[in-house]
Amino acid sequence: MTAPREAPDGHELGSAEWTDLSAADRDHLRRAIRLGREGWGSVHPNPMVGCVLVRNDTVVAEGIHRSFGGPHAEADALAQAGGEAKGATAYVSLEPCRHQGKTPSCALALHAAGIARVVYWAPDPGQEEGGGGRLLEKNGVRVQGPHGSEEEWRGENPFFFHRPQGNRPYVAVKLAVSLDGGIAPAGGRRQWLTGPEAQVEVHRLRAGFDAILVGAGTWRADDPKLTVREWDPPAVPPLRVFIDPRGDMGATAAAFQGDGGPVVLAVGEPAVDPTAARLGSRAEIVGLPVGPGGLDMACLLDVLGRRGVRTLLCEGGGRLVATLLASGLADRLYLFQAPLLLGPRRVPAFPASDTPREENGEGTAAPGGSFSRWRRVRPPETFGSDILITLDRSL
Numbered sequence: 001m002t003a004p005r006e007a008p009d010g011h012e013l014g015s016a017e018w019t020d021l022s023a024a025d026r027d028h029l030r031r032a033i034r035l036g037r038e039g040w041g042s043v044h045p046n047p048m049v050g051c052v053l054v055r056n057d058t059v060v061a062e063g064i065h066r067s068f069g070g071p072h073a074e075a076d077a078l079a080q081a082g083g084e085a086k087g088a089t090a091y092v093s094l095e096p097c098r099h100q101g102k103t104p105s106c107a108l109a110l111h112a113a114g115i116a117r118v119v120y121w122a123p124d125p126g127q128e129e130g131g132g133g134r135l136l137e138k139n140g141v142r143v144q145g146p147h148g149s150e151e152e153w154r155g156e157n158p159f160f161f162h163r164p165q166g167n168r169p170y171v172a173v174k175l176a177v178s179l180d181g182g183i184a185p186a187g188g189r190r191q192w193l194t195g196p197e198a199q200v201e202v203h204r205l206r207a208g209f210d211a212i213l214v215g216a217g218t219w220r221a222d223d224p225k226l227t228v229r230e231w232d233p234p235a236v237p238p239l240r241v242f243i244d245p246r247g248d249m250g251a252t253a254a255a256f257q258g259d260g261g262p263v264v265l266a267v268g269e270p271a272v273d274p275t276a277a278r279l280g281s282r283a284e285i286v287g288l289p290v291g292p293g294g295l296d297m298a299c300l301l302d303v304l305g306r307r308g309v310r311t312l313l314c315e316g317g318g319r320l321v322a323t324l325l326a327s328g329l330a331d332r333l334y335l336f337q338a339p340l341l342l343g344p345r346r347v348p349a350f351p352a353s354d355t356p357r358e359e360n361g362e363g364t365a366a367p368g369g370s371f372s373r374w375r376r377v378r379p380p381e382t383f384g385s386d387i388l389i390t391l392d393r394s395l
């Protein structure tokens with residue numbers, strides 16, 4: 001097991017727009033954002049939040065919201081600071097919560113501890129939780145926030161700021177892509193494109209999602225387990241979802257070996273009964289309408305959403321990803337650029353029929369695909385020889 005490391009940094013946040021803050025304020029606020037990232041995989045569906053308490057230019061405590069239902073970052077920091085909190089400034093990556101829920105109101109706790117000033121980054125959009133800033137002001141605390149933009153807040157805490165249409169979970173797509181735009185060599189044979197550092201990062205990402213999804217071409221080629229192995233496993237392992245239009249997956253598939261948690265097979269409606277009879281309790285069978293492009297992915301997302309899946313990571317392959325992108329069903333892209341060429345007849349990352357085609361400067365929808373613009377969430381991150389680019393669909 002690899003020890004949890006500090007989540008990747010390199011944030012571009014807090015540039016010129018935070019004009020009401022000093023350079024030292026900006027550093028403390030960025031630190032609070034960075035601390036919050038340590039909650040990845042254990043706080044969802046809560047947001048990731050960090051807090052830094054500073055008195056007389058000295059950091060007296062750093063707090064993190066570490067687990068769902070556990071103390072909020074402000075409470076964690078106040079517990080460490082004790083009497084040192086009096087007169088301090090609290091830098092928090094999210095507006096302190098107003099109401100008493102699983103834990104007491106952070107706004108009131110900061111006030112009770114004698115905090116003199118609160119600087120926060122993102123507003124809390126919650127009906128009950130939001131408004132902690134105003135509550136603090138009413139109690140005589142100087143408050144500065146929010147800072148940044150909705151795109152930045154969403155980029156940092158994508159699940160928390162996801163506003164689902166219907167039951168659709170938040171959908172991220174992860175692909176490892178060669179320099180020549182492939183995801184596998186000719187014939188689609190199994191081949192690691194990225195190095196061990198990137199693979200650990202994939203397991204870290206997995207740990208933060210409710211479900212992992214792969215297409216039929218991928219399980220046929222790779223026979224993946226889709227478990228979290230190279231990172232601290234989350235309390236509830238991600239649901240593993242396989243696209244299997246005709247119900248072909250055999251009982252000897254790697255996903256059915258060991259105790260990796262539940263498996264869902266998404267099959268065409270006619271394949272439901274025979275697949276269920278063949279696999280028994282090994283898998284939950286979800287029957288989907290079949291159209292010219294394959295199984296109905298919007299329907300699958302709706303079923304998963306109703307089953308309690310709020311966030312889903314699709315790990316390929318190219319055709320499934322192309323469907324999600326072309327249907328506007330993906331919110332985030334994790335693209336690992338691997339330093340290799342796969343050569344002719346490689347399996348394409350974005351199959352040609354779904355490649356977006358920009359017909360004019362505005363981006364006109366192309367047949368078989370749709371043009372969309374994506375926004376880089378943070379500077380590219382390096383994992384060994386590979387580069388990770390994280391992009392969100394533009395608002």
Ligand SMILES: NC(=O)c1ccc[n+]([C@@H]2O[C@H](COP(=O)([O-])OP(=O)(O)OC[C@H]3O[C@@H](n4cnc5c(N)ncnc54)[C@H](OP(=O)(O)O)[C@@H]3O)[C@@H](O)[C@H]2O)c1
Nearest residue numbers: 176183184188215216217218294295316317318319320323
């Ligand atoms: N580098 C990477 O990050 C990465 C990640 C994953 C996979 N891979 C590689 O990619 C290859 C597989 O990719 P792939 O593009 O051939 O296959 P894929 O995307 O994994 O699966 C596509 C298949 O899923 C089924 N399907 C059913 N409904 C669908 C829908 N609405 N949209 C899309 N697919 C639907 C179809 O199966 P039927 O044809 O049976 O009807 C379709 O052919 C393998 O070689 C694997 O090793 C690489």
